[in-house]
Amino acid sequence: EVQLVESGGGLVQTGGSLTLSCVASGFTFSSYWMSWVRQAPGKGLEWLTDIKEDGTDKYYVDSVKGRFSISRDNAKNSLNLQMNSLRAEDTAVYYCARDQGVSGTDDWYFDLWGRGTLVTVS
Amino acid sequence: EVVLTQSPGSLSLSPGERATFSCRASQTINGNFLAWYQQKPAQAPRLLISSASTRATGIPDRFSGSGSGTDFTLTISSLEPEDSAQYYCQRYQQSSASYTFGQGTKLEIK
Numbered sequence: 001e002v003q004l005v006e007s008g009g010g011l012v013q014t015g016g017s018l019t020l021s022c023v024a025s026g027f028t029f030s031s032y033w034m035s036w037v038r039q040a041p042g043k044g045l046e047w048l049t050d051i052k053e054d055g056t057d058k059y060y061v062d063s064v065k066g067r068f069s070i071s072r073d074n075a076k077n078s079l080n081l082q083m084n085s086l087r088a089e090d091t092a093v094y095y096c097a098r099d100q101g102v103s104g105t106d107d108w109y110f111d112l113w114g115r116g117t118l119v120t121v122s
Numbered sequence: 123e124v125v126l127t128q129s130p131g132s133l134s135l136s137p138g139e140r141a142t143f144s145c146r147a148s149q150t151i152n153g154n155f156l157a158w159y160q161q162k163p164a165q166a167p168r169l170l171i172s173s174a175s176t177r178a179t180g181i182p183d184r185f186s187g188s189g190s191g192t193d194f195t196l197t198i199s200s201l202e203p204e205d206s207a208q209y210y211c212q213r214y215q216q217s218s219a220s221y222t223f224g225q226g227t228k229l230e231i232k
Binding site: 104 | 151152153155157159161165166167168169172173178210214215219221222224226
């Protein structure tokens, strides 16, 4: 079955750190860009970061730049998000998502999502 | 940065009715590369439409997308009770290497 499964969420103190993981199965993980997207309670979706197939390129939204770090291990089909200096406004469900699109264009979207993992910063 | 504004904020319609969701971009979206997602309560988003009008695999044909430039529309032709959800539009901008979502429209089925 093609799926993404996140883990690692939980309660963390303000200023603390947490690492989220996402394990992929059912598809060739190393062939896809991957993203993290979050959703604060009762709010909309916010893209945070993505990483190239081989891990050489990474992009971040300004609100997490310098605090969050994305990485991947293609041998283990896993995607990680290291989150430091956490703030109350980082409280959200964090989703792992597969990027799909055409390189060199704006034609990119998310065709596979995990069920998410909840991070609470208090 | 392109801002996506969705309207209305919420809809309340009956089964069998037509639902229309609007997504307006602050700048022209070249190539009409706009996607739509459905998110039911406590579930992950699901891709419905890419490139403004291409249905994703397994999406019923009652879902359709249209539009160009700055104005895009998602239409559900005949509502089913299971269509009750939040709907989001999304675009990617290569120049900033970033994705943007609209704020969403909530659909309630009476």
